[in-house]
Amino acid sequence: MSIYKNSKISVRQFCILIMIGTVGDSILVMPTITAVSSKQDAWLSMLLAFIGGLITGGLFAAIANKLQRVSLYEAIRQRLGVWFGGFFFLLFLFASFMCCLTLLSEMIQFMTTQLMPETPVTAIIIFFAAVIIIAYRYGIESYARMGELLFPVFMGLFVMLVVFLLPQVDWPNVQPIMAKGFFSIISGAYPAYCTGFVEMAVLLMLVPYVTGKGKLTKPILTGFTVGGMVLFLVVLLSVLVLGPSLMETKYYPTFVLAQKIMIGHFFERIEAVMAFLWVITVFYKTLLHFFTITTGLAQVFQLKESKMLTIPLGMILLVGTVVGTPNIVVYNVILIEYYPWFDITFFLALPIVFLILLLAIKKKQQKTQQPPQQQPQQPQQN
Amino acid sequence: MLYKFAVSMLCLLLLTGCWSRRELNELLIVLGMGIDWEDGHYLVSYQVVNPSEISNQQKRGDRPPSTLFQGRGRTLFEAARSVTTEAPRKVYLGHLQIYVIGEEAARRGINELIDVSARDNETRMDFNIIIAKGTKAENVLKLYTPVEKLPSYSMQQSLQTSEKNWAPTIAVTLDEALTNLSSQGSELALTGIRVIGSPEIGETKQNVEKFLPPSRFRYSGIAAFKGDKLIGWLNERESRGYTDITNNLDSTTIAIPCGEQRYLGVEVTSSNSKIKTKVVNGKPEVEVAIRTEANIVERSCTDVDLSKPETIKELEAKTKQSVQTNVEDAVSRAKEMKSDIFGFGTQMEKDHPAFWNQVKDKWRDEYFPKIKVNYKIQIFIRDTGTTMNSTIK
Numbered sequence: 001m002s003i004y005k006n007s008k009i010s011v012r013q014f015c016i017l018i019m020i021g022t023v024g025d026s027i028l029v030m031p032t033i034t035a036v037s038s039k040q041d042a043w044l045s046m047l048l049a050f051i052g053g054l055i056t057g058g059l060f061a062a063i064a065n066k067l068q069r070v071s072l073y074e075a076i077r078q079r080l081g082v083w084f085g086g087f088f089f090l091l092f093l094f095a096s097f098m099c100c101l102t103l104l105s106e107m108i109q110f111m112t113t114q115l116m117p118e119t120p121v122t123a124i125i126i127f128f129a130a131v132i133i134i135a136y137r138y139g140i141e142s143y144a145r146m147g148e149l150l151f152p153v154f155m156g157l158f159v160m161l162v163v164f165l166l167p168q169v170d171w172p173n174v175q176p177i178m179a180k181g182f183f184s185i186i187s188g189a190y191p192a193y194c195t196g197f198v199e200m201a202v203l204l205m206l207v208p209y210v211t212g213k214g215k216l217t218k219p220i221l222t223g224f225t226v227g228g229m230v231l232f233l234v235v236l237l238s239v240l241v242l243g244p245s246l247m248e249t250k251y252y253p254t255f256v257l258a259q260k261i262m263i264g265h266f267f268e269r270i271e272a273v274m275a276f277l278w279v280i281t282v283f284y285k286t287l288l289h290f291f292t293i294t295t296g297l298a299q300v301f302q303l304k305e306s307k308m309l310t311i312p313l314g315m316i317l318l319v320g321t322v323v324g325t326p327n328i329v330v331y332n333v334i335l336i337e338y339y340p341w342f343d344i345t346f347f348l349a350l351p352i353v354f355l356i357l358l359l360a361i362k363k364k365q366q367k368t369q370q371p372p373q374q375q376p377q378q379p380q381q382n
Numbered sequence: 383m384l385y386k387f388a389v390s391m392l393c394l395l396l397l398t399g400c401w402s403r404r405e406l407n408e409l410l411i412v413l414g415m416g417i418d419w420e421d422g423h424y425l426v427s428y429q430v431v432n433p434s435e436i437s438n439q440q441k442r443g444d445r446p447p448s449t450l451f452q453g454r455g456r457t458l459f460e461a462a463r464s465v466t467t468e469a470p471r472k473v474y475l476g477h478l479q480i481y482v483i484g485e486e487a488a489r490r491g492i493n494e495l496i497d498v499s500a501r502d503n504e505t506r507m508d509f510n511i512i513i514a515k516g517t518k519a520e521n522v523l524k525l526y527t528p529v530e531k532l533p534s535y536s537m538q539q540s541l542q543t544s545e546k547n548w549a550p551t552i553a554v555t556l557d558e559a560l561t562n563l564s565s566q567g568s569e570l571a572l573t574g575i576r577v578i579g580s581p582e583i584g585e586t587k588q589n590v591e592k593f594l595p596p597s598r599f600r601y602s603g604i605a606a607f608k609g610d611k612l613i614g615w616l617n618e619r620e621s622r623g624y625t626d627i628t629n630n631l632d633s634t635t636i637a638i639p640c641g642e643q644r645y646l647g648v649e650v651t652s653s654n655s656k657i658k659t660k661v662v663n664g665k666p667e668v669e670v671a672i673r674t675e676a677n678i679v680e681r682s683c684t685d686v687d688l689s690k691p692e693t694i695k696e697l698e699a700k701t702k703q704s705v706q707t708n709v710e711d712a713v714s715r716a717k718e719m720k721s722d723i724f725g726f727g728t729q730m731e732k733d734h735p736a737f738w739n740q741v742k743d744k745w746r747d748e749y750f751p752k753i754k755v756n757y758k759i760q761i762f763i764r765d766t767g768t769t770m771n772s773t774i775k
Contacts, residue, residue: 246560250500262508
């Protein structure tokens, strides 16, 4: 097990991590991926995705409660044994790894297209990944506390964005409502639901560190609700301020939104400050996924400590990001057409399998928290 | 020791600064940009600030406040980069204020011009786009302008002020242009700019040394587009009708004839319009409702008795007549050009999406030119200035 076995985060910190993670990279891409198919009904798509997200949140909460502060791998292993359990769990880690790649891609593409076009992508990835590795090495307690500190900053910036854009709201932009039929709304909601909410399955990895023995339904649902509300407001504002055609054509409508802020010819051009908003959230989401891979690998391979995995993993991510998404067009096709299915398979179907396992197979009675080596390895029979 | 040394050496790596940094003294700050189409090439003109000329500390006065750099190319980007062969620094577009498109380039189509600006990461979307009427964009950008030293700033301010206080101009920003060009139910309309007087003097400093500059710019008329191509101009009255219908009119003046070559001045203080659409027997109909509040500001005819309520009623009717002719003319001109600059189609899409889906492909050429437009114009004259009937005989 990792050396952070005794680390503890409070329920509040857990909740904040979920909130920030839910907002994640979605705040940047959500307006585009919803508007591509549902145009001016993007906000309805988002609302639908939000409702779906809350149901998924309930599902994750059910798993989290069943885990009873035991790590996910431990729980699976106790029911399926090392080989089967390890296999399923590695699938989960693989998905997290892919997610990390897309998040890094998202970040560097934003940086190179909008802010620093001449900077080589590797330089940006190295710095971004370095911060993630450092955060990981400081441990979950530190970055959870940091999240608690950054959360007000995030919320402050977000409220600023919303309030300062109110004068530019143009209500007729939402019309006509549902003219293109229900199908286009669903096909817009689907990728939004996957990127925004399903990917947060990694919160299950945080469960063992949460203090107390209480149920986690409330913090998880609160996190999803606040995160979902933020995303919903961003999409709604994009529709109202920018209109569907700009949302669809621009890669980062949220950035354009920030550019739109103009209060009395003196409070303007603050988009670079606003960019901090999603730098925080993308960072935390990437960190959570990175945490999942690293801690997960350490658990599966029963390593004494996981720190030594961080730098090699960072290097693999660096290369993987550049190779996996050679250009922004490929990335967008993957993100909108294929990635949602990937997400559904690994972050929704797989957790459902876990939940069924947790419910169906009784944990074999044994002295809990024993070193894994001494445990019997045969699959359990029901 | 070695560890400390290594760490401090590594820290040095961080001190190299930003990769994509561009210091202020390495930039050419572009305020105005002009695009012309010339012999199969784009001619891009950048009007850049001469920083030393506009600073307050060291006034030299021997150079113009801005300079024009030009580049040619088959693509706009090629043209933009070829500027570096003349200019000492690289252009920076973040402060662009006005984007002038030459009439010839506009007739050729402006999709690629809008695309390249929307794609660029430096340009913001808040600059105004105008059309150089009957001239080349470069001519508009090389004028010495009075009062404001920077010509582009002067133009932008003038456009925004006249949009607010004088009806026949509209300040269209890049994002609005992009939205209009993307929609099937509305066409783009942009304000035109003309250079009056002699352009030769306009280029020289003598232009601002006179009380009345021999060469000036003037906004005149609105250019109507069909698709991305300019197809015609609205004259001043039609432009006024256009801004009135599209709710861009804020304040303006109306002259009502009241005698032999005498006109009564009416100031419009606020005007709101609303477009409503309906489908009657499978045919689209539009209702334009305009509600205007106005004041009497000039009483040139002594026989108009402002102390009587009936006079006000009568003047309201005359004002209404004047507004109605403007909007009717604008609509019939647009129908002639088959260019739905008012966005009737977009409104139809909002009100009757099902009907719109059937007609959208034929809207431009079949439905819009035949559309029936009803007007519902209300004029309210509220004040007569600070006097009633003046005692001047």
